[in-house]
Amino acid sequence: MQIRPFLALAAVLACGAPSAPQDSSRAHPELPVPADSSHVRADTPKPPAPADSSPTRKDSLPARALPIQDGADAPTGPLVVTHAGVGTALADADGAERAAVAGRDVLASGGNALDAAIAAAVVLEDDPRYNAGTGANIRLDGHTIQLDAALMTDDGRFAAVAAIERVKNPIRAARLILDSPHVLLVGEGATRFAHKLGLPDEVPRSPQAEAKYRARMQRLREVVETPGTTEPDWRLYWNYPGEMPPDMVAWRYGGDTVGAVARTADQRFAATLSTGGTSVTLYGRVGDVPIYGAGLFAGPAGAVACTGHGEEIIREALARTVYQALAAGTPAREAVRQAAAAFDPRWDVGLIAVDRGGWGVAATQPMASGHAS
16 A cells, blocks of 8 residues: 555654645655545545656655764764654754763663663653653544654664553563564554563653644644645544544644664664654554664664654665665764665655764754764
């Protein structure tokens, strides 16, 4: 099923409406109307006519200048780098810095790279300004909060949760899975697993997330009510448990992932990611975070963590691709710069990486980040 129109809309809502109409040559086809539409109200408007469905080749689109490029040589000692998600305000970088310091302190006390990356992720999850844990995005129905998280170590161990609910720190649930027979649990099974093994049953809802939800719903309504819009009417595809909110029935039609990478003094590596996903998405959607090799990757050459348009990150196996550059000898700072510059310019992306020689940060939009050594 083609879902790019939904994701294009989510990008608009996360970053605000564009200043000028998008080039129609970059439009994508609409999703087909479900065959069984008995759940759709009779007065629901039909979706707009499909736009030109001819694919746009990534290599035919120009690379963008990068507003965020940072990094340094650091060949010795422990190191932790964090990001609060592509699109996060630079003024909010203090939380990312605190997370990096928390990870560094774990290393300084003798903890391993995974412990450090998890400690950093927990600090980010507990900051309501970021789209993870406490600040996770509320979905279209105004109630659902589904979280993804993943971790990986340089010896190839990987664990993740997807669409987990009622857990404040999903990165802790991913850590529990690392010691289980599995590598990925999803939905209610992940939630029950986390609660069974001692994580509190709590809904990570915050005033900041509620404010973001209201703003996104207002922009969503404005987009759909625009004459000639090529964006889908989400009511046609409603698949949430429970009825559609009355305000959505009436109208015609942010933040991102957080992550951390860590290196010990003896050159061991780990990476973590956590996200609340996007508000404008179907129930059960999963992005790049819990997909092996997509959102994060770690190995003997270093560790990588990504943020941005999840479906494109998955298609490019982005974290593993960047890791391969590290393994081939490209410095972390240059590897993330090249990857961000080459990423499909219709979407945004951010990356952090550490290797044996230093660290790097790059993003196509402002992105709060931190580092500590």
